[in-house]
Amino acid sequence: MDNYDIIEEYHEDYLYLLEKYSFYGKPGMVFDENVKNSYITKDCDDDLRILFEKYNLARFYKRNEKNRFAGLVRLTWMMLANGHASGHYSGRERAMDILAYSVKDRVLVNCRQYAVVLTELLLALGEKARVLCCMPPDLYPSENHTMSVVYSTELEGWIPLDAANCCMFEDEKGKPLTVNELRKRLAASDEIWVNNCFRDRDRGQRVSPMGSQFRHYLVKNFFRFYINVTEFGENKPEIILHLIPDGFLSEGKKMMLSGDKRMLYTTSNQEWFWNAM
Numbered sequence: 001m002d003n004y005d006i007i008e009e010y011h012e013d014y015l016y017l018l019e020k021y022s023f024y025g026k027p028g029m030v031f032d033e034n035v036k037n038s039y040i041t042k043d044c045d046d047d048l049r050i051l052f053e054k055y056n057l058a059r060f061y062k063r064n065e066k067n068r069f070a071g072l073v074r075l076t077w078m079m080l081a082n083g084h085a086s087g088h089y090s091g092r093e094r095a096m097d098i099l100a101y102s103v104k105d106r107v108l109v110n111c112r113q114y115a116v117v118l119t120e121l122l123l124a125l126g127e128k129a130r131v132l133c134c135m136p137p138d139l140y141p142s143e144n145h146t147m148s149v150v151y152s153t154e155l156e157g158w159i160p161l162d163a164a165n166c167c168m169f170e171d172e173k174g175k176p177l178t179v180n181e182l183r184k185r186l187a188a189s190d191e192i193w194v195n196n197c198f199r200d201r202d203r204g205q206r207v208s209p210m211g212s213q214f215r216h217y218l219v220k221n222f223f224r225f226y227i228n229v230t231e232f233g234e235n236k237p238e239i240i241l242h243l244i245p246d247g248f249l250s251e252g253k254k255m256m257l258s259g260d261k262r263m264l265y266t267t268s269n270q271e272w273f274w275n276a277m
Contacts, residue, residue: 003143004213007220014220015189017137021223021245022187025268039128040232047094047232048124055079057124065154066176068125069161070168074197076118077166083107094232095120111164112146118163119148120232127151130277132160132179133226134218137248145221149179151277157181158274165214168195170207180270183222186215224248227277242266243273 007014042048051057055075060068080102087107091097095117102109115131122129128151135144148161157178161168169177170193177185177192185192192210210218225243238261244251246268253265267273 004217007216008213011216011219014136014216014223015187018183018187018219018223021137021248022184023246024243024270025246025251040123041126042124045123045232047096048120051095051120052124055121057121060125065152069122069150069152069159069176070195070197072118072121072125073161073163073166073168076114076121076163077198080109080114080117080163086110089113110146114163115146115148118161122148122150123232128277130227130229131231134221135224135226136220137223145217149227149277152176152178158277166196166198168197169193169210170195174207179225182218186219186222225273227273229277238262240264241273241276243270244268 040048042052060071063071079099082102083106085107087101087105087109089098089101089109091101093113093116098109098113098117101107112131112133119129119131130149132147132149133144134147146164148163149158150161151157152159155176155178157180159168159176160179160182169182171177171181172191172193174193174195176195182192184190192215193207194210194214195207224245227241227243228238229241230238240262242264244266248268249266251266251268253263265276
């Protein structure tokens with residue numbers, strides 16, 4: 001968590017903004033372009049097939065949904081725990097390449113690369129999953145956090161999985177929180193329970209209330225979200241979805257810096273955002 005001193009110093013401001021912009025817009029702006037929620041699978045992608053076979057992912061099929069998600073978070077964290085120094089990965093953003101780099105150089109990777117690996121493990125099992133970029137309202141300090149999100153058929157919602165911190169988020173009864181539920185609890189300063197998917201002597205209890213440092217970090221970074229729905233080598237123009245709270249920014253569609261190869265859709269319509277995933 002870089003720049004924590006700044007996050008701590010301005011925590012009250014970040015919390016105020018999260019409370020002020022705690023609601024999304026009424027269903028209204030819907031983009032009628034072909035934003036299709038398709039997902040690559042091991043049957044059509046060699047990288048996912050290799051992941052599935054190399055790490056014997058079929059063993060996760062017999063677990064219930066919550067334990068399956070937690071097990072994949074733990075597997076990601078363990079496969080990338082290859083040292084204490086942080087590396088500077090600049091290769092292809094695919095799981096096999098990231099894993100090979102971390103093992104070869106004996107280094108850690110950043111939160112986005114953790115999320116890429118976990119998301120591909122989920123996709124290899126046939127789950128609906130995306131890489132979720134969690135953004136603050138501002139660009140200072142110039143960092144954000146990245147997690148995976150997976151669709152829970154049991155809860156009928158999108159669940160955040162934080163591979164970089166080896167955890168998932170729950171309510172007081174042990175039910176995993178959706179992205180929207182987690183954001184609401186952060187804004188309201190309500191209790192959030194952290195399920196530490198890998199527990200050793202240094203990581204405390206398996207499930208425990210979220211500490212203030214982690215909470216302040218997420219209060220800052222759970223303000224708005226980006227998702228690229230055309231990731232992992234798909235050979236077509238990129239489509240980026242940007243979910244903002246109601247009244248924060250203007251909504252609409254525009255080209256990004258890469259010309260006609262990247263299209264950004266900014267909306268406060270959370271129903272459309274999650275359905276377009």
